[in-house]
Amino acid sequence: MKFFPLVLAVAAMVAGCSREAELTPSASKEPIDLAALKPGLVLVKVNGRSVTSDDYLRRVGVETAIFNYQSRKQPADKVEAARPQFLASRAGSILPELVNQILVDEYLTKHDFKPSEEADDAIIEKSLSAFGFKGDLAQFAAANKVDAEYLRGQLLVPSRMESAREIFNGGGFSVSEKEIDEGLERMDKYHDFAVASNAVTWATASNVLNQVTNGLDFVEAAKKYSVFGPDEAERWTMDEYSEIANEKLRDWAFSAPVGSIGGPFDVPDGLAIVKIVDRSDGPLEPSLASELVANVTLSRIGFYMIVPDPEPRTREHVREALTKWKMKNAQMSFFKELHDGMKIEYPQGTNFVYNAEI
16 A cells, blocks of 8 residues: 655655664663653654654644545555554654754744745645645545644645755756766666676576476576575465466466476566476456466576666656756755754654554
C-alpha cells in the first residue's frame, strides 16, 4: 500500500538531516510506544521550543486520517491489517520531522520570509488533488475529522523547506553545457560497458547450458557457477502460469516435459538456466471452479546481468538529473548548518515505536 504525498514529501525534504545529529549522548534507547504517550508530555526541546506528545499525536492523527482516506477503496480488513504496519513505519520518523519544521520555521523568520497566499492555496489544491479529493481544504478536513488549519500547515511544510533551502543557496541551480557534456559522456561509457559485460555473461551462461546438456550434473553446475547458490538448483520456486513474467520461459515451463533443461532465460535478476522439476495438472488461468490451477516447480542456475541505465541519454535528462543532484547536496548542507547551531534536548529519549496491541 502506498504512502500518501504528505509522508513522501516531508520525508524527502528532511532526508538531508542525519538522525545522528539530533541525538544527545544521554538520549534513552528504551522503546517509547507512541500509542501509550501521556497528554502534555514534552518529547523534545529545540532552541527552547517544546514538542509535546500532543503535537506528536496530532501529526499521527493527520497522517492516519489521510492513510484511511486514500485506502477507502480497499477492503476494510486489508486496511485494518495495513494500518499498524504504516504507523510502525512512521513512529521513529515523525519526531525528527517536527524538529526540522521548527528549525526551518526559525530560519524563514530570521530571513523575513513572507509567503504568497495565492501560491499557498495552489499548493494545497495540488495536494488535495494528489489525495484524490475533489473539494477544498475545509471539506476534506471535515470529512476526515482533522483540524483544517493544522492540516494546511503540514501540507505546506515541503514548500516551506524548499523556500528555506533556496534562501540558503542564494537562489536556484544552474547546470553548464560543459557539465551536461561530461554527464552524457559518463552515461555513454556506462552503457557501452554494460552491453559488453552482458555479452560476456550471456556467452558464459550458454557455455554452462551446453555443459549441463552434455552430462554435467545440474546441482554441481549450480555450485560452480550460480550466483544464487546450490539451493536454487534443487528448488527455485513454484509459480502459477500468470506469475512468470518472461513469456518465452512461461510457455516453455508449462509445455516442455518435466525434467527438461532450457535457457538462458531473462529473469528479473539476470539470466537463468532452468530445469522443470515438477508441474501440476489443471487449467493455465485462475478459475472460479474448484479444479486445480496449474503451477510449476523450477530449479535454476543464475547469472547476474548489469542493467544499462534505462534513463534517456539526452541533454534535457542530464540537465534535470544534475539539477536534482545539486539540490540534494544543497539540502544536506542546509540541514547540517541548522543542526550544527541548534540546542536540543530529549527528556524522554528518542527511540519511538508503535505497538499495535496497545
